[in-house]
Amino acid sequence: MLQVQALKKQFRMDGREVPILDIPEWRIEKGENVAITGPSGSGKSTLLHLISGILRADSGRISVNGQPLHELSEAGRDAFRAATIGYVLQDFHLIPSLTARQNVEMAMTFRKPPKEKKALIDSWLERVGLQDRGQFLPSQLSRGQQQRVAIIRALVNEPPLLLADEPTGSLDWETADGIAELLLELSVSQGHTLLVVTHDLNMASRFPKCLNIQDVNRVRRASAAMQTTGRTTREEVLL
Numbered sequence: 001m002l003q004v005q006a007l008k009k010q011f012r013m014d015g016r017e018v019p020i021l022d023i024p025e026w027r028i029e030k031g032e033n034v035a036i037t038g039p040s041g042s043g044k045s046t047l048l049h050l051i052s053g054i055l056r057a058d059s060g061r062i063s064v065n066g067q068p069l070h071e072l073s074e075a076g077r078d079a080f081r082a083a084t085i086g087y088v089l090q091d092f093h094l095i096p097s098l099t100a101r102q103n104v105e106m107a108m109t110f111r112k113p114p115k116e117k118k119a120l121i122d123s124w125l126e127r128v129g130l131q132d133r134g135q136f137l138p139s140q141l142s143r144g145q146q147q148r149v150a151i152i153r154a155l156v157n158e159p160p161l162l163l164a165d166e167p168t169g170s171l172d173w174e175t176a177d178g179i180a181e182l183l184l185e186l187s188v189s190q191g192h193t194l195l196v197v198t199h200d201l202n203m204a205s206r207f208p209k210c211l212n213i214q215d216v217n218r219v220r221r222a223s224a225a226m227q228t229t230g231r232t233t234r235e236e237v238l239l
């Protein structure tokens with residue numbers, strides 16, 4: 001499902017290029033559920049942005065579902081993402097002026113008669129326990145409910161790959177547990193591959209496969225580098 005080879009990404013900070021990711025080789029098989037943990041600033045969100053094609057790698061290859069992303073134009077990557085990848089971003093990103101139902105409907109890329117669309121959204125809302133909340137605005141929903149809307153919005157087109165960035169980030173532990181369970185349950189029932197970035201070790205431990213980004217990324221953060229090299233300046237180094 002996902003293949004990464006010789007991937008490098010750096011950002012310009014304070015007038016110089018700082019390496020963030022250097023991943024020689026990494027893959028995720030179809031249907032796997034994988035959690036990635038790692039220190040703040042270690043490049044986890046950047047990695048998801050690269051896999052989704054929102055960001056471009058400086059060099060190397062990323063293939064999703066057999067499609068090398070570097071072969072696509074920006075418009076091609078957008079179309080590929082819409083068809084292939086569901087992305088649950090940090091902090092939900094629901095549109096505040098639209099109801100829960102409208103937020104989901106907006107993401108539906110395929111043409112279907114309104115009746116079928118309505119039935120499909122109804123069934124998704126019911127699956128996540130929000131059947132009586134479809135007409136509510138995000139501000140009228142709890143944070144856990146908003147996250148569930150964000151998850152079904154990402155899944156309504158049945159993408160083969162679901163990416164989620166800190167899906168339990170600002171939730172209390174009980175709600176977070178429910179979201180983790182929902183993500184894993186949906187992955188089994190829908191058959192998609194699931195890749196989650198999280199600081200929540202409780203959530204990560206529920207995943208069949210859990211890795212620290214530093215298991216695959218050769219770039220080490222400043223704090224780790226300073227401990228091992230005695231540097232006092234705040235800079236990232238490639239070990």
Ligand SMILES: Nc1ncnc2c1ncn2[C@@H]1O[C@H](COP(=O)(O)OP(=O)(O)OP(=O)(O)O)[C@@H](O)[C@H]1O
Pocket residue numbers: 011012013020038039040041042043044045046047
């Ligand atoms: N567009 C950008 N321009 C410059 N630097 C960036 C940009 N995006 C991210 N960075 C830097 O890249 C590093 C990795 O950021 P990233 O958000 O991927 O980390 P993270 O592991 O997801 O962190 P956290 O766990 O805190 O969310 C950080 O030092 C960040 O400041």
